[in-house]
Amino acid sequence: MSAVPAKLPTVLESLLMPFLNILVALFVSGLVVWGLGEDPFFALGLLIEGAFGYEEAIGYTFYYATNFIFTGLAVSVAFHAGHFNIGGEGQAMLGGLGLTLAVFWLGDTAPLLSVFVAVAGAALFGAGWAFVPAWLQARRGSHIVITTIMFNFIASALLAYLLVGPLQRPGGQMPESSDFPDGAGLMQFHEVLAYFGVSFEQSPLNLSFLIALLAALAVWFLLSRTRFGYEMRVAGKNASAAAFAGVSVPRVTIIALMMSGALAGMMGLNELLGEQLRLIGNFTLGYGFVGIAVAFMGRNHPLGIVLAAILFGVLYQGGAELAFEMPTVTRDLIVVIQGLVILFAGAMPHLLRRPVAALYGRFAGRGAA
Amino acid sequence: MSLAPAIETKDLCKRFGNVQANDNISLVVEQGTVHGIVGENGAGKSTLLKMLFGFYQPNSGDLIVNGEKLSLDSPSEAMAAGIAMVHQHFMLVEPFTVLENIILGAEGQGLLRHAAADAKAKLKGLEQQFGFDLPLDAPVSQLSVGERQRVEILKALFRGADVLILDEPTAVLTPQECDQLFDLVRLLKSRGKTILFVTHKLQEIMAVTDTVTVIRAGKVIVRTATAETTPDALAEAMVGAKISRAVERRDGSKGMPRMKLESVCAQSDHGHEALKNVSLEIYDGEVLGVAGVAGNGQTELLEVLTGLRQVTNGTVSLSGNVTNSPNTFTGPIELRDSGLAHVAEDRLKTGVVETMTATENAILGYQRSADFCRNGLLRLKAIAAAAARYFESQDVRPRNPELPVAAFSGGNQQKLVIARELARDPQTLIVGQPTRGVDIGAVTKIHDQITELRNAGKALLVVSADLDELMTISDRIAVMCCGVLEGVVAIEDADERSIGLMMAGSSGELATP
């Protein structure tokens, strides 16, 4: 087997290839749907209709995309520093806990302030939950993939304990907290638009989406414009060169992973402060893992991550509609499709490179001749 | 009766993309001879070798082994045809024993116990015939470089090789180990083996080969009997035009001691004592060469000088200020600010980040300087301008700083590194392996630059595995063995033999890295 063909134009490389990989993943997913005795094309139609067919659907699509922007950015920041943060789930849970504590702490005294404190709380708790695995990786060389996974389990158990214990809604039976104080929440888009006199169907899409976009911008700025971003990328690519350049690799590792944890933690803003307005158990629903796929599909570039996140938003929202319309298709199937997209778009970026390069070579060759 | 040549190639061609690595290479190697192949880095030697032992397949041309036209599709087919290669980077599994390495892939038996017994019996004969004495049950990780090379050769003989290809076999050896290797090569030849000896060192060609082929830019330039040529003629064929050194060493430039090591001890990454009581001075206006077999403390020496490793005992001082002692430690950034520059010995591992662009690499180590960074933000324009300047001043090609460093040749990468390290006009320059993986045209230029800096009164320390290089550029040569400074010799009194003995340790034992 010879080496992977060297060069393709950037457009093909960063847009066409991921797109083709998603098509392959969808094709395999279609086979699964077909195997379950349903019509895959009909399902695909339902999925697209479910994601874009009406205003509420669009709102939901972007609502889910918000989660994926946060978790995708989280994975990507860690990856630029040379590490795999698979702990997005746990960090998001702790972020949710942090923002919950923040809003209850401030009560209904100052709703606007409490939103800001909640954002800080989410980031802080997420970062804090990432700190221990980060420190262990940087100082003790403990395999961060395994420690972050363990921290996911621990976070899940911790949250479960709190939600049937100290934080449980008084008198409640479900693993959930009391409702947040009035006003402690992020405005939803239809409310914002209504304020400007535009009517839009109600959906959970909220201001977190803007915060997510700002976070993407901030990550882009960090990576390409700041010295810390530069040092982080050097440390991630070549630890020995980083030492040569006077960069403390352990320090950069810890900070980068805490940033990653903070981004994952902020996912709670969307789910809890934007929609649920209370803390619920296991609200993260695997979004942290999907971040891996989002980051890799977006080639670890913030813009790519936003686009990939929207695509996953489509899959999620469309998939939810699909599960509603087709009894044999459950939410579990959406998890399968996620897995397939991660596999094809994340782990096998070069799958179709050879045929595409060959086609391109023919095409370009003819153009030159 | 005359035997067919052991190896013959006819118009062998190999292309990688648009690069013609081998262009109509024709070669005849007679049975039982030593045939030298010389050429600069990048001349196409490695490509040719890899085709000879089946790792690459030629685009066109014929390969004839013992009079029979063959197409070798894999190393095992080459092996079956009796061709074996001793790679420059040994193909050994370090945690495995010598015996395990030798039988790997040629075990013959499903159970290791039986395979090992069979192999030991067979090796006994080979050891007697060729005078090997290797500890078969010791892990390879405990062997010296010279011993590892002998393991590789024994491995080839064990597989019944008649033709041995030795790729740059002397690059990592002491002069004494080289002599031992030459003896072994002659012995192999006298027992009827055919040897391809690949090198860029001309003295070795003259010393050990019967015939020689010079390759330049993928083409055969000269084919001749060694007895009928001279090193000068070969050098000219290798390079294309005569290269003369432009810069001569001026006398009397030696000034004050700039850097000082006093009783320095340091540990390696693995926790064993890598430097033992080393005391040294580097003067302004001199080049202090450091010789030694790789792995004898030179890496740690470079690191304690450049703020990458703290000493466990003693002091390092720069311009009279202690920079490194068990209680004080100055990091690389502050050292650069005090006028010390560092050309890392392992360029790709330490000196650059391969996957980042040349522009981004142009500030590696200087990313905190006010020229390139303000309030934590990068000054992208200033950085791009600096990169452009570096490309201009050292003539780095291709002239595109936005390419990743991996896209440049070794020589051009090194030029970029040198431009970066010289940009702030440092008074002290710590250089590791200045010309490793650099083509010969660039080598001369780098040597000239080092001499110019010396003439301008800078203090330089140069670590090199290439003793010839140190003999060319140094004023004094310090020799290291097993972390001990065996001695410092002024260039006037230095000769390769005595330095070689020091490299092997005062006891005369071979050094184990």
Place this chain on the structure above:
Amino acid sequence: MEFLTDILLLSDSAIRIAAPLILAALAGLCAERAGIVDIGLEGKMLAAAFAAASAAAITGSPWAGLLSGILVSVMLALLHGYVSINQRGNQIVSGMAINIMVAGLAPTLANAWFSRGGQTPLLDSEARFNEITLPLADLLQDVPLVGAVYSNLLSGHSFLTYLAFLMVPVVGWILYRTRFGLRLRAVGENPEAVDTAGISVTLLRYQAMIIAGILCGMSGSALSTALGAGFIRDMSAGKGFLALAAMIFGKWKPVPTLLACLLFAFVDALQGRLQGVSLPLIGEIPVQFTIMLPYVLTVVILAGFVGKMEAPKASGIPYEKDR
């Protein structure tokens, strides 16, 4: 005396719990020794658990279950092999993708086939691997100490448990005593040396993945047809990752890995026993905290006791001939 009985009972359940861990850890060991990092153990276990439970439920035979478990697990191992070897993809991402895919696919299929909310039907005793009473166990029951240990601790486990313990020396023998093992260990340390010795790196790594698949298939089958009586959603519960941690703790060697697995299993057994028990001074520990124990232990072990870990040098790195 009661304390001794407690220890005996704990050890007995530890041995039972350890079986799938040991098999999975050995699977990870074979893969990493050949140079492929397998984060997908968890997914393979879960898939095998589902396949085994389904086949056993349909055919009524645990052996058919075991066979299907192994088959499915090997297929996933080959998929991971294809990504890692041919595609030179990121092995961590591939492993996670397999974990996620299986976490969705198993309940989906369970729903489609059995319509029981993502579970398989409860298996009858004939469709499971039942406890085997070792010869003379009944007879020796009353002999002090020896009898207690033999009859209660060693006897009375399922076939798969005995198989798991048997696999430790078997894997050790393959790795250290055979030609194949020599090559497999070599390819994880220095694939170039293997390649230049004329052995196919690709083939060796696929073979290693098949072995890992078989072991992981046994492990998953043990979960659903020996320890449990059917497949339930997410029943692997991180055991694949614990196995990986045990393998690291065991320094990629079979016997130390076995000991690490036993330690994890013992802690897991302990946490089971602690549930609802009131301890002196501390009182009753909430179940959520006892559940955390194995995970916390893993982190502590990775943090404190392992020291510098000497992983096979080439593990996780795709082999490229032209470098």
